Amino acid sequence: MAKERKSDGDDGGLVFTSPHGQLSTPETDRLVLEVIGRVADKWTMQVLEVLAERGRLRFTRVGEFVGDISQKMLTKTLRNMEADGFVQRTVHPEVPPRVEYELTELGRSLGAALCTLWQWAEDHHVELSAMRARLARR
Template sequence: MKPRHDHRSEDCRAISALLQRVGDKWTVLVVTTLGKGPMRFSELRYAIGGISQKMLTTTLRSLERDGFATRTVFPTIPPRVDYELTNLGRELLVPVTALSEWARANTERINKARARFDATVK
C-alpha cells in the first residue's frame, strides 16, 4: 500500500526550491560580495560588474524575503540605502564561498573534461 503522505518528496521540493534560489549566479555573487560588509546599491553593482540594475534589485529583494539580507534606509538627502547580510546570510556565505573556491580550483579540470567529451560526441 502506498503511503498517503510522502515526506521525502516534500523535502525534495523544499530543498530544490531553496537550491534554485541560493544557487543562481547572481545570488552567489551578491552574497559573496556582501560578505565583505554592508554596501550601498551602487557600490554593490560596481563590485559585481555585469549585473543590470533590475537584476540586482530582484536578487536583493529575494535575499531580503528569504531572510539572508537586510536593507537599511538612512534619512539623509539624498536617502542612503545599505544592504547587509543577516546572520542567516552569513551562514549561507560559508557553503557559497566553499562552492566558489571549489569552482575556481577546478575550472581547468572541468574545461578539459568538457573538451574530451565534446571531441567524442561530434
C-alpha cells in the same frame, strides 16, 4: 545520498538522505531544491560574495563591485535575497534617502556553505575541464 522512495502512497520518486543521515520528506526536498535554484544563479552568488567581503554597502556600491549588472537585475536580486532572509535592507531617514544592504547571519552561513562548493570546483577544475574537452571531441 538518494534512494528510491518506498511505495507508501507517495509519488514513488527519490528520497534524499541528509548529511546527518536522516531521510528527507517530499516537503524538505522541494524546499532544498527551491533554495538551491534561488541562490545558484549568477547574480545572487556574486552579490553574496561582494557583501561577504565588503560588509554593509549602498545599492550603487553593490552594483559597482558586482560589475556588469543592470539596476533592474540588482534590485530583483537584492529583493529576492531580502525575502529569503539572506540580506537586511536598512533605510536611513535622510534626504536623499540612504539605503544600505548587508548579509544577515543566515546569509553569512549560506556564504560559508557556498565556499565549500567553490573549493570543490577549484579542487576538481582540471578533471572537469578534461571531461568537458573529451565530450566535445565526440
